[in-house]
Amino acid sequence: DAGITQSPRHKVTETGTPVTLRCHQTENHRYMYWYRQDPGHGLRLIHYSYGVKDTDKGEVSDGYSVSRSKTEDFLLTLESATSSQTSVYFCAISEFSGSPTSYEQYFGPGTRLTVT
Amino acid sequence: AQSVTQLDSQVPVFEEAPVELRCNYSSSVSVYLFWYVQYPNQGLQLLLKYLSGSTLVKGINGFEAEFNKSQTSFHLRKPSVHISDTAEYFCAVSDRNNFNKFYFGSGTKLNVKP
Numbered sequence: 001d002a003g004i005t006q007s008p009r010h011k012v013t014e015t016g017t018p019v020t021l022r023c024h025q026t027e028n029h030r031y032m033y034w035y036r037q038d039p040g041h042g043l044r045l046i047h048y049s050y051g052v053k054d055t056d057k058g059e060v061s062d063g064y065s066v067s068r069s070k071t072e073d074f075l076l077t078l079e080s081a082t083s084s085q086t087s088v089y090f091c092a093i094s095e096f097s098g099s100p101t102s103y104e105q106y107f108g109p110g111t112r113l114t115v116t
Numbered sequence: 117a118q119s120v121t122q123l124d125s126q127v128p129v130f131e132e133a134p135v136e137l138r139c140n141y142s143s144s145v146s147v148y149l150f151w152y153v154q155y156p157n158q159g160l161q162l163l164l165k166y167l168s169g170s171t172l173v174k175g176i177n178g179f180e181a182e183f184n185k186s187q188t189s190f191h192l193r194k195p196s197v198h199i200s201d202t203a204e205y206f207c208a209v210s211d212r213n214n215f216n217k218f219y220f221g222s223g224t225k226l227n228v229k230p
Contacts, residue, residue: 033218043220065144103165105208
């Protein structure tokens with residue numbers, strides 16, 4: 001199994017509070033991703049990173065920010081949580097060295113966030 | 117941006133019966149294709165992937181999928197399912213010009229009945 005951990009695994013927070021989720025990898029992969037999973041929508045990309053301090057928006061980035069100061073850590077921040085951000089959040093990593101043979105995304109165990 | 121369609125949100129099937137889970141994608145450019153499985157309260161695990169070469173791809177747990185470029189499809193099949201195959205299955209696509217972005221379908225819940 002790819003070495004990906006997410007913390008916390010479960011969190012309940014109130015509307016309007018800031019929340020930070022952490023993704024940590026031990027694989028030294030260049031690419032890291034944050035997705036949210038909601039019933040009927042599959043996984044939707046929030047933000048991704050293609051290197052330290054290099055990030056870009058995904059399809060559902062409003063209300064979220066990210067930071068990556070080290071290769072192994074990718075943080076997702078909800079500046080002011082809303083009920084619509086209640087979801088399961090997954091971190092993923094990937095590497096692409098030029099040869100596609102081993103190319104895929106590896107997923108963490110997920111964080112269940114409830115905003116009340 | 118790509119779009120991925122999994123037409124069946126739920127598929128009930130009896131144990132030992134064959135199953136096909138459908139996936140269609142929008143892009144006409146060259147793509148990489150993936151099927152992931154998610155068991156309850158777990159992350160996603162790769163079942164199989166098509167990167168190039170043979171259009172019939174074999175994966176773990178007896179699953180296989182066939183890439184059909186003309187129909188922009190990548191349907192997942194298993195000739196005989198087990199109770200343990202009960203899970204949600206996600207199709208994903210990335211295009212070769214923007215490979216670091218994956219686009220996922222909405223998922224198909226496979227319910228295998230005894």
